[in-house]
Amino acid sequence: MIGRSLVTLDDLSTGQIQELLDKAHYIDGHRGEVADSCKGRLLATLFYEPSTRTRLSFETAMLRLGGQVIGFAGAQQSSVSKGESISDTVKTVSNYADIIAIRHPKEGAALVASRAAGVPVINAGDGGHMHPTQTLADLATITSRFGRLTGLTVGLCGDLTFGRTVHSLIETLCRFGGVNFVLISPEELKTPQYVIDCIKESPSCSYTEVKDLTQVIGDLDVLYMTRVQKERFFNEDDYLRLRDSYILDAGKLALAKRTMAVLHPLPRVNEIAVEVDADPRAAYFEQVRNGMLVRMALESSLLGVELPGYESVGAAGMKQEQEVKD
Amino acid sequence: MIGRSLVTLDDLSTGQIQELLDKAHYIDGHRGEVADSCKGRLLATLFYEPSTRTRLSFETAMLRLGGQVIGFAGAQQSSVSKGESISDTVKTVSNYADIIAIRHPKEGAALVASRAAGVPVINAGDGGHMHPTQTLADLATITSRFGRLTGLTVGLCGDLTFGRTVHSLIETLCRFGGVNFVLISPEELKTPQYVIDCIKESPSCSYTEVKDLTQVIGDLDVLYMTRVQKERFFNEDDYLRLRDSYILDAGKLALAKRTMAVLHPLPRVNEIAVEVDADPRAAYFEQVRNGMLVRMALESSLLGVELPGYESVGAAGMKQEQEVKD
Amino acid sequence: MIGRSLVTLDDLSTGQIQELLDKAHYIDGHRGEVADSCKGRLLATLFYEPSTRTRLSFETAMLRLGGQVIGFAGAQQSSVSKGESISDTVKTVSNYADIIAIRHPKEGAALVASRAAGVPVINAGDGGHMHPTQTLADLATITSRFGRLTGLTVGLCGDLTFGRTVHSLIETLCRFGGVNFVLISPEELKTPQYVIDCIKESPSCSYTEVKDLTQVIGDLDVLYMTRVQKERFFNEDDYLRLRDSYILDAGKLALAKRTMAVLHPLPRVNEIAVEVDADPRAAYFEQVRNGMLVRMALESSLLGVELPGYESVGAAGMKQEQEVKD
Incomplete structure (x- = not known):
């Protein structure tokens, strides 16, 4: 290099x-x-x-x-x-x-x-x-938690349409292969087709698209949170109705595996409750160090x-x- | 620590x-x-x-x-x-x-x-x-000039109502004790009661409140200057009448002890005349080094x-x- | 020093x-x-x-x-x-x-x-x-290209009225002596009289004033370019008519000596075409290093x-x- x-x-x-x-x-x-x-x-x-x-x-x-x-x-x-x-x-x-x-x-x-x-x-x-070094930080954090990048179920939650860190992470994990992606977002903020295509083309990767975090959180090894911004919605009612579904708090975290790692590119606003910080699954400040x-x-x-x-x-x-x- | x-x-x-x-x-x-x-x-x-x-x-x-x-x-x-x-x-x-x-x-x-x-x-x-390190700088300057923090007459002059450095210095000196404070300010900008109480509670400290710097400057070991800001006054007449009383110049300095130390937290505007800088009693740039x-x-x-x-x-x-x- | x-x-x-x-x-x-x-x-x-x-x-x-x-x-x-x-x-x-x-x-x-x-x-x-260190950079660049500051024909081109770097360079070269200056500018942006006087007073220096770069570029050892700003002209017509004469491009450069050095204090806007950068005569990024x-x-x-x-x-x-x- x-x-x-x-x-x-x-x-x-x-x-x-x-x-x-x-x-x-x-x-x-x-x-x-x-x-x-x-x-x-x-x-x-x-x-x-x-x-x-x-x-x-x-x-x-x-x-x-x-x-x-x-x-x-x-x-x-x-x-x-x-x-x-x-x-x-x-x-x-x-x-x-x-x-x-x-x-x-x-x-x-x-x-x-x-x-x-x-x-x-x-x-x-x-x-x-x-933003390639952000993705390197994400990969380093997954590696440090699991000792590997493959054979994991990786959930990505929130705004999957506009988040560049999410797209870059998916694409890079697809190059390593062996990842089961769970794409968790409202209808308005779904993963773009070219990223879906990338997963489909990776021989050993799979994916599911869901709207409800609580329904799938128990399956995840990694939960990558992103912010759902008000500006992305056509009307405020939709935003208010959906917002809480994509906020990680102690209640939702109680449904997750004890070994799950929570990542977030930071800065966060309110999409991860501060109470989660003390949980050993919170890996987002480790991500900063990585x-x-x-x-x-x-x-x-x-x-x-x-x-x-x-x-x-x-x-x-x-x-x-x-x-x-x- | x-x-x-x-x-x-x-x-x-x-x-x-x-x-x-x-x-x-x-x-x-x-x-x-x-x-x-x-x-x-x-x-x-x-x-x-x-x-x-x-x-x-x-x-x-x-x-x-x-x-x-x-x-x-x-x-x-x-x-x-x-x-x-x-x-x-x-x-x-x-x-x-x-x-x-x-x-x-x-x-x-x-x-x-x-x-x-x-x-x-x-x-x-x-x-x-x-702003604790400002107070440490003040204390270091007094110590370097007098070899001690106690047994001194310390005048504080100007805006004694709003100046946080002044309050912090008085409170800390009270903890060491043995200081005679001379509080020099217009009626509008007197020392707040909780600071006065702090002096009263310190067994070995005393204080007097006066309006006229020239009247007391001869008694002081330390003169701590602060800025009198126009905005603090109800009307401009009062400000203009009082302002000059709280400006230190060569004339007023001539009335002071030869060993007096002039302190100021800086930046100054005009409350200390530039002619004072060359006087050995000026300690405010030493304060910066301290x-x-x-x-x-x-x-x-x-x-x-x-x-x-x-x-x-x-x-x-x-x-x-x-x-x-x- | x-x-x-x-x-x-x-x-x-x-x-x-x-x-x-x-x-x-x-x-x-x-x-x-x-x-x-x-x-x-x-x-x-x-x-x-x-x-x-x-x-x-x-x-x-x-x-x-x-x-x-x-x-x-x-x-x-x-x-x-x-x-x-x-x-x-x-x-x-x-x-x-x-x-x-x-x-x-x-x-x-x-x-x-x-x-x-x-x-x-x-x-x-x-x-x-x-801006004395800019002039030192100019002198260092001339020295590194020619091994000397004297016995050179130095062209200065563009805005010779307002460019302080140009005035400072001329004055300093006059102290060393032995420079033939070619002052290339529109009528509106001629070299001020006090700079001309400085050249006249230097025993071994000479100068000519011209309006056309192409006419003299073949004589130059050094070509110091500056920007011609629109704001300097009384009307836009004059500016548009003159502007191109003071832009250095590959065409004009083809008329110059193979050993000529092109200097510019930077930043440039468009007064030197990017195509010139690759030419060995371009010395303006060397000037940055110098x-x-x-x-x-x-x-x-x-x-x-x-x-x-x-x-x-x-x-x-x-x-x-x-x-x-x-």
Whole structure:
């Protein structure tokens, strides 16, 4: 992955995704060992729209690896206000930084940036389009809870029409295969056909579409919650009638398996009751930590930095081969 | 203090406050020795309202100890704009940082944050409520000028009704005792009763209330200036008549003791004439430096970081005891 | 230069400017050696108006030297909103930082700041007035392309009336001498008389004023492009008629020497066609890198930090003299 950009998860093979998850797990257990591995490296966070959670995660990742950070948050603080193109900004910043994380309200901005840049670019979200490190955080959380990504029943609940994190997660899980999806949403917010097609094309995946969370929650290994926004409904009556069905509280959680993991991309408004936070099934703040860890794995991988003591399965395999030859 | 939060100075014993002042003094004389003591530690500055002076002080403190900083300044840059609660933001940031400094326009925000956080939280000002590190800076400045906090005549001048720094300083000095307060303000801006009661309840403190600074300035060891704001008056005539009485200039300063120390929480507008800056009695920029030093002491203490070469009186005492036992 | 401020390039002798250019060149070839030379030093970037490019350049410079950074960008985030003077802000920040870079919309702000500060202040642009590190970047780029600043034909094209970078570059080149200036602009945007006088007073410089870029481009060693803004014209017809004459594209570039260097202070809007970027004569992104390098040279020089392995011509000379004496 050295020197490459990450615009969408399609840029990575499932082997490379697995490698990032392994590396994130290694980093978590070896914080001290990796603390200086990016010394002398500089990350630029170019956030054309505010997203504090994501920005701080990228920055923490680099600082925890011993690197440094420059950047801006909010377009009003950038040369954009003088009409500069993304390409020119990225070409300029390539002279300062060793790696760039870009967030932009327009779809395709990260791709444009990656083509102009002289250093690796990570897409930190471009419009409603792609946000690959969020999906990596989701995958890392499922892996850390179950030790695997396959053979699971994964429920996705709420707004399945507009939630990009949900689509990206489904598509990526389909590449690994072996997942039974339960798609829980009101009629108005059903999963788009192209995502359904993706599941159908994956040989070992299956799905069901339902409207009632309580009816299926007992079957789930993972419950991925999203927000149901008022603006998505034609009339307020429908919204008020449906809203409560898609709020996770202690009552609904009582019907779930003891090992189920609750995920949410955050920020939440009220779609998960605060009382759920104390339940060991709540995994959404773990997801935040995993988001930082996968970003550490990603930044170090794209920079080509070795993590002391870490040996990838691939590298180990090559090494063994080498030894045999010797 | 390790692992604890600081929401108000009532969270600390007078012994602990004294320990922080001692530590700040030690740090000032041993900048090089302490320069790496927080290596690998991360401070998050969550500033929901801008306060550059305070934010830069907290950040400098951590950087001067060898740590790193992440954060935001101004609510428009945070997930708050998406309706996230303070608790959720703080729970998230606890996954990134080792310690948090929070500034918020609402009273009680820091307490809420400290309860949600998994790491120590320092209140960097919540509304008109509390700003404990400002008071620590005030105390450190008095100590550095007089070698003690007791046996002093402390004048407080200007707006004594609304100034939270003034109330907090009086209350904390009352805990140490032995202070003679001179409360200098117009009728409209007198010290509130609960603060007066606090002085009355302190066995060794006394106070007088006056309207005229020139009349009492000759008695003062410390003169703490605050701003008299136009908005506080019912009519402009009263404001214009009174304003000049509460402006410190070279003329009034000529009536003061040669050893008097002038403090001000800054920023000032015109309540201290610029000509006063060059006078050795002006201590308000020293106060800025002391603010940074007490924040270094506080951050390292809450993180449980040892400062090379520093031995607290308590620790030394315990060590001696230990040695006697051995 | 140790401990001094840089408000305008007139603060430096041509020898000192040459020393900074030499140092920048040394730094470029010895990134690893200098990477820790400012360890423990803190830069404050006080940007009262946004200028991401310049701010990130100053910050990168300090981080690449092993130092740290604090600061703000945009006045809304500073105590300025509470009415604090520049002097008070700078006096405060002098307690935090070892060196300050200030950007302010008002002319003279940097001079005021340098007088109030207890540490070196670098002018990062004050209104339409001065922006000395931009000129240093321009000079470094010319030097890196031609190995010298003299004996060159330097064309400046576009808005020569309002562009401060153009005036500053001409004035500084005149101090070094031996430059033939070609001033290319519409009648409405001619070079001001005081800049013309400056060229006339320089014994070894000459100039011509023309309106047509294509006519002279074949003579130029350096072509410094600037933007022609619509707002500068009395009527839109004039603007539309003239605009294209001052846009550099592949067609016009075909008429130029193979060794010509195209400079531009950036950001550009459309005055250089994107197709030009790939041409080896395009030097404007090199200029960005040189901007960072001269800021590294400047920050380390004002801080009095020695760069490992670097020996200035002056220092070497003095050393030899010393050795002779010994």
